[in-house]
Amino acid sequence: MPSALAVHALEKRYGSVHALKGVDLSVEEGELVGLLGPNGAGKSTLVKIAVGLVRATRGQAEVVGARAGSRAALAELGYLAELFRFPGWYTADEVLALHQRLAHSEGGDAERTRLLELVALDDARNRRVDGMSKGMQQRLGIAQALVGSPRMLVLDEPTSALDPAGRRVVRVLLEDLRDRGVSVLLNSHLLSEIELVCDRVAILRAGEVVAAGSPAELSRPRGVELETDEGTRLVEGATREDAPRLVAEAVAAGRQVYGLRVLTSTLEDTYLEAVGDEVS
Amino acid sequence: MNPVLTIMGYGFREAVRRKMFTVVVLLTAAFLVLFWLAVRYVFGRIGSIQPPGDVHVDAHTFAGAFLLGLAMFATLFLGVVLAVFLTLGVVSGDAERGLLQPLVVRPLGRVTLLLSRFLGAAVVCIVYVLAVYGIALALIDVYGHWIPPFPLAPGLELAGGVVIAIALSILGSVFLSSTANGIAVFMLFGAGLTAGLLGSIGHALSSPTIEHASRDVAWALPFEALYQDGLRIISSNASGVTGFLLQLGPFGGAFVHGWGVRIWSLGYLCAALALAVFLFKRRDL
Numbered sequence: 002m003p004s005a006l007a008v009h010a011l012e013k014r015y016g017s018v019h020a021l022k023g024v025d026l027s028v029e030e031g032e033l034v035g036l037l038g039p040n041g042a043g044k045s046t047l048v049k050i051a052v053g054l055v056r057a058t059r060g061q062a063e064v065v066g067a068r069a070g071s072r073a074a075l076a077e078l079g080y081l082a083e084l085f086r087f088p089g090w091y092t093a094d095e096v097l098a099l100h101q102r103l104a105h106s107e108g109g110d111a112e113r114t115r116l117l118e119l120v121a122l123d124d125a126r127n128r129r130v131d132g133m134s135k136g137m138q139q140r141l142g143i144a145q146a147l148v149g150s151p152r153m154l155v156l157d158e159p160t161s162a163l164d165p166a167g168r169r170v171v172r173v174l175l176e177d178l179r180d181r182g183v184s185v186l187l188n189s190h191l192l193s194e195i196e197l198v199c200d201r202v203a204i205l206r207a208g209e210v211v212a213a214g215s216p217a218e219l220s221r222p223r224g225v226e227l228e229t230d231e232g233t234r235l236v237e238g239a240t241r242e243d244a245p246r247l248v249a250e251a252v253a254a255g256r257q258v259y260g261l262r263v264l265t266s267t268l269e270d271t272y273l274e275a276v277g278d279e280v281s
Numbered sequence: 282m283n284p285v286l287t288i289m290g291y292g293f294r295e296a297v298r299r300k301m302f303t304v305v306v307l308l309t310a311a312f313l314v315l316f317w318l319a320v321r322y323v324f325g326r327i328g329s330i331q332p333p334g335d336v337h338v339d340a341h342t343f344a345g346a347f348l349l350g351l352a353m354f355a356t357l358f359l360g361v362v363l364a365v366f367l368t369l370g371v372v373s374g375d376a377e378r379g380l381l382q383p384l385v386v387r388p389l390g391r392v393t394l395l396l397s398r399f400l401g402a403a404v405v406c407i408v409y410v411l412a413v414y415g416i417a418l419a420l421i422d423v424y425g426h427w428i429p430p431f432p433l434a435p436g437l438e439l440a441g442g443v444v445i446a447i448a449l450s451i452l453g454s455v456f457l458s459s460t461a462n463g464i465a466v467f468m469l470f471g472a473g474l475t476a477g478l479l480g481s482i483g484h485a486l487s488s489p490t491i492e493h494a495s496r497d498v499a500w501a502l503p504f505e506a507l508y509q510d511g512l513r514i515i516s517s518n519a520s521g522v523t524g525f526l527l528q529l530g531p532f533g534g535a536f537v538h539g540w541g542v543r544i545w546s547l548g549y550l551c552a553a554l555a556l557a558v559f560l561f562k563r564r565d566l
Contacts, residue, residue: 015565052386055565075388086379088291090298102287103387145383 089131345427
């Protein structure tokens with residue numbers, strides 16, 4: 002079974018700029034992978050190569066075993082671009098109908114209804130795009146990416162224009178897609194969002210993957226916080242395994258233990274360590 | 282629905298919503314009203330025109346060919362305006378606005394996408410050019426009872442010229458911004474017409490250098506050659522002084538003509554489209 006997305010030794014040069022320097026990345030079936038990195042790290046270039054908008058200088062990118070950008074690959078793909086626009090005179094329903102025809106989807110009216118409900122736009126079905134807020138257009142973009150039930154979904158900053166409620170809609174949608182076996186590559190600046198929904202995370206810096214793994218794998222122990230009658234004390238270097246011993250030692254020393262918290266680094270800490278001082 | 286028809290419809294609807302057709306229809310209506318007045322006036326007064334006795338001019342043929350030449354110039358101009366505004370932003374313009382990317386990632390292929398946009402514009406422009414040419418021809422026939430030999434051929438050649446302008450505009454849109462592309466195609470169009478007029482002047486002055494330059498430009502920009510060939514056809518049965526005068530006028534003189542230029546134009550069109558497709562397939566979006 003080929004990976005939903007497999008990228009190997011991928012390089013991209015724009016003149017003298019080396020945007021990608023041999024990136025390896027894979028997204029397996031039903032996996033939700035987040036892509037992080039500061040501006041100029043090569044995230045958008047990687048995403049655009051995966052969907053066939055940009056040609057790689059070297060290396061390989063395949064979608065469900067087909068060369069990225071080929072018709073076979075595009076038939077398995079749904080994509081929401083970071084900067085996109087639909088013709089303002091189309092209604093939400095017409096946008097989806099247009100993409101159904103281009104994606105050879107036979108879902109018809111039922112599919113459009115289901116997709117508009119998924120992104121909470123069912124009451125805006127006949128509203129024209131130029132009468133929609135940015136957030137509504139972004140949700141329509143996500144619905145458009147889901148036309149034809151793609152096996153691989155690539156979302157480039159899908160929540161940048163959404164309010165907290167809209168982000169929650171998208172988060173629930175992504176979890177639902179994962180449960181249905183759809184693979185997702187999510188490029189986002191919102192670390193909390195990626196931490197909440199992604200199975201794995203890849204952090205890019207200057208065209209290279211500098212850290213990758215599940216959010217749990219990427220987190221590091223930051224000690225154990227012990228709350229006793231003397232106050233709160235941080236035991237640096239201690240891990241979850243040290244917790245019983247620390248409690249026992251405190252009790253043996255006559256302390257009243259009120260609480261204990263195992264501290265780990267957040268994805269934000271890991272990200273900042275990985276990208277150094279680069280401003281995102 | 283077939284993806285080709287879907288993209289053709291998409292381009293057509295875009296043109297309708299941007300009111301391109303409204304502008305072109307209004308301009309065309311204004312031209313046709315003025316042309317109708319001119320045809321009525323000219324053929325209404327033609328009986329009173331008395332050329333000198335020693336100059337054997339067929340005033341009827343001269344007026345008919347001259348007026349149709351004028352209509353052909355206006356039709357070509359309006360057709361090229363429509364062609365350019367339908368296609369000047371097909372690649373770079375739409376990519377800059379974010380309209381192109383959602384379409385390119387669909388499994389229809391870049392070749393199909395680009396050629397569908399070309400076909401959509403070509404169908405609209407061919408219908409438009411033939412309609413305007415046909416109305417002009419009908420007005421001359423009704424008021425002047427004059428029809429050129431092979432009356433359909435000049436219209437088809439005008440349509441062919443406009444289709445070449447579409448191909449050039451689509452080719453330019455691959456690597457130029459919308460504004461730069463529009464300017465470039467209109468500059469080429471203007472250069473072609475100017476070279477054609479210079480050719481007529483060179484012919485009148487018996488200047489082989491100017492005629493040669495005009496001929497080279499006509500080969501390089503075959504929409505001009507097709508237009509010249511159309512003009513040649515409408516005056517092809519005018520001989521003697523009438524034919525000479527038509528050749529001297531702004532709507533006469535064809536230094537490149539015949540089947541050679543038609544076949545060259547077809548090859549040129551295919552080459553321009555092939556180059557556009559080649560560049561578009563390699564273009565990062």
